[in-house]
Amino acid sequence: MVNDSELKEFEGIKNVKIVDGKKVFNCTMCGKCCYFREDKNITKEDEQKYYDYMYSKYGILYLAPLSDITINVWPEEAEKLRRIAIEKGVDVKLRPKRAVYDEKNNELIILDYFIDHDVCPFFDKKKRTCGVYDDRPLICRAFPLLSTKTTGNCEYKLFDTNEYAEEQTEAKKLEKMVDFQKKIIQEMITSEKIKIPDSIDSSMMEHIIKDAKIKELRIMYDALK
Ligand code: SF4
Numbered sequence: 274m275v276n277d278s279e280l281k282e283f284e285g286i287k288n289v290k291i292v293d294g295k296k297v298f299n300c301t302m303c304g305k306c307c308y309f310r311e312d313k314n315i316t317k318e319d320e321q322k323y324y325d326y327m328y329s330k331y332g333i334l335y336l337a338p339l340s341d342i343t344i345n346v347w348p349e350e351a352e353k354l355r356r357i358a359i360e361k362g363v364d365v366k367l368r369p370k371r372a373v374y375d376e377k378n379n380e381l382i383i384l385d386y387f388i389d390h391d392v393c394p395f396f397d398k399k400k401r402t403c404g405v406y407d408d409r410p411l412i413c414r415a416f417p418l419l420s421t422k423t424t425g426n427c428e429y430k431l432f433d434t435n436e437y438a439e440e441q442t443e444a445k446k447l448e449k450m451v452d453f454q455k456k457i458i459q460e461m462i463t464s465e466k467i468k469i470p471d472s473i474d475s476s477m478m479e480h481i482i483k484d485a486k487i488k489e490l491r492i493m494y495d496a497l498k
């Protein structure tokens with residue numbers, strides 16, 4: 274509980290509000306989190322190490338360099354955003370982010386997408402608000418949290434992740450999605466529904482992109498029920 278003198282201390286500070294006597298995050302609507310592609314200080318070597326780890330541990334392939342990737346959009350969210358973009362006349366590019374390649378059925382199974390723009394095309398620069406607020410992706414709902422314990426690059430963020438009441442609920446959903454996705458992939462491998470090659474080099478990747486059937490892994494509603 275925040276006491277009276279502490280309450281006074283937060284008066285006028287835009288990024289804090291008090292709800293039921295507790296200090297919680299109050300987004301200032303600066304909109305900076307809807308501008309992407311800040312410099313990601315990752316070396317090529319570390320990037321490759323990360324790809325190798327994700328492939329050997331989970332069979333997950335990255336289809337875009339980490340420096341390009343912006344906010345994560347699950348396939349169900351991508352479908353909704355594409356529909357809204359058509360309705361609103363917004364040009365949105367949703368690029369596949371990660372996938373699993375199943376050599377048994379020659380299928381590239383897309384796990385998620387990202388918004389491939391420097392500034393999210395749904396961001397209203399004049400009003401500095403989200404143009405798809407009620408339908409914004411889970412990751413936007415959780416932000417500045419990236420998980421229940423980590424925060425992203427928000428200038429106005431609070432440092433105690435417990436002070437994010439609403440965002441914690443969304444961050445828990447994000448974690449559920451990630452865990453559920455890994456579990457489903459493992460189950461598909463173990464039950465031999467799919468077969469993941471031991472390794473994939475660049476020429477094999479070119480072949481896959483050209484010839485494989487494209488599918489999506491849609492698990493959002495099962496993961497979050
Ligand atoms: S979450 Fe942070 S960066 Fe994003 S609009 Fe709110 S205050 Fe700005």
Ligand code: SF4
Pocket residue numbers: 306307344393394395396397402403404405406409410413
């Ligand atoms: S969907 Fe909305 S909140 Fe998310 S990045 Fe785009 S404008 Fe910002």
